[in-house]
Amino acid sequence: MFVQIHTLRDYSTALPNRGQDGLAKRTVYGGIERQRISSQSFKAALRDNLTLVRTKDGRIVGDTMKDLARSLGLDMSVRSALIGELKLVPKLVAQKLSEADAKAWSDAIMGLWRREGAKLEADTPIVIGEKEIAALADACISLDQAKKRPEELRKLFDSARELNKASPKAQKAVESMRAVASNAGLDGALFGRFATGIAVNNVDSAVHVAHLVTVHPLFSVTDFFSVQDLLKTGQGEDRGGSHINTAELTSGLFYGYVVVDVGQLSTNFADLDKEQRAGITAWLVRAVAQVEPAAKLGSTAPYSGLRELMVEVGRRQPRSLVGAFERPVEATQDRTVSEEARHRLEAHASEMDALMGAPEYRSSLRQHAKGPLPAVEAISDEVAEKLATLAA
Numbered sequence: 001m002f003v004q005i006h007t008l009r010d011y012s013t014a015l016p017n018r019g020q021d022g023l024a025k026r027t028v029y030g031g032i033e034r035q036r037i038s039s040q041s042f043k044a045a046l047r048d049n050l051t052l053v054r055t056k057d058g059r060i061v062g063d064t065m066k067d068l069a070r071s072l073g074l075d076m077s078v079r080s081a082l083i084g085e086l087k088l089v090p091k092l093v094a095q096k097l098s099e100a101d102a103k104a105w106s107d108a109i110m111g112l113w114r115r116e117g118a119k120l121e122a123d124t125p126i127v128i129g130e131k132e133i134a135a136l137a138d139a140c141i142s143l144d145q146a147k148k149r150p151e152e153l154r155k156l157f158d159s160a161r162e163l164n165k166a167s168p169k170a171q172k173a174v175e176s177m178r179a180v181a182s183n184a185g186l187d188g189a190l191f192g193r194f195a196t197g198i199a200v201n202n203v204d205s206a207v208h209v210a211h212l213v214t215v216h217p218l219f220s221v222t223d224f225f226s227v228q229d230l231l232k233t234g235q236g237e238d239r240g241g242s243h244i245n246t247a248e249l250t251s252g253l254f255y256g257y258v259v260v261d262v263g264q265l266s267t268n269f270a271d272l273d274k275e276q277r278a279g280i281t282a283w284l285v286r287a288v289a290q291v292e293p294a295a296k297l298g299s300t301a302p303y304s305g306l307r308e309l310m311v312e313v314g315r316r317q318p319r320s321l322v323g324a325f326e327r328p329v330e331a332t333q334d335r336t337v338s339e340e341a342r343h344r345l346e347a348h349a350s351e352m353d354a355l356m357g358a359p360e361y362r363s364s365l366r367q368h369a370k371g372p373l374p375a376v377e378a379i380s381d382e383v384a385e386k387l388a389t390l391a392a
Contacts, residue, residue, distance in 0.1 A: 001262035014302035077185025108150035129185035142173035314359030324348035
């Protein structure tokens, strides 16, 4: 079962996502250079947004990912290169290990995140759940009490013979380390994680996010700006001015595409019931509609206008509808760019139905615009109900 979320959102004179060169990110599609917003920046916006709210019992309540995790009794994951130093070591010291021993065990644990002999860059973040961190710390304490040393840890993982020779307490500690993948944290379970080592398991992503691309060619301007200096009152060309520079600004209507693999969601959240898993998907619909993967907030106020949101639920293989925009969209005598894009999106969905089969459910935002709830909340609730029905 898959839930597909299609969006059209526009920005005017902004730069929502830029590359290392400071310019708008780009891609080529249909032989045309387009503007791009990276999937990484969009997923970061989903994880980190602090302002999402929804209506509940006539009240406005928090609807961030942290609020969702709290309602499900889950933790968030920690994404950092400093987990050993700032998370594991303090937990081990709190359990009466010396600072030196705690550092040694922490280094040994972090070493298990990579293949033996492979270097982990100091600024390379890893993703690990809060409960995993606690479980790894407890396992280290158990191994230390079993008279094992940090340098023996990899052998215990690599060699069944070495593990079998260890005490029952040490064997149990190692097995507990291998069993913590279910505690990867809400965002780790949703977006997955990759580990080249042996301490923790990979988690396959249940949410697949495409890069957002404009439905038309890249439109950009170069903005010249200066910074005012109130103390420069003398004569000369720079009177009253200080730093000067240029920045690229763009305007664009972006197509976005997100897929929720409901089967993988069930695997990653095996301890939750079907209503809770449907609730996670409903939250994703609301969040995808509202989050802003936007830079330059102070100078461009890049809060997009959501021009369309279409949700599909079904058992068939997911398929993007970006093909609707292979030929760049232009305004017509009767339609604006966004209106023409909505028309193209609906027409292409019908075409794909004929070619590949229709989903069991499809709905768009405007079909829910006249109810008691905001349309984005109404459609997300309907998706949850549909998932619960189809999963029955």
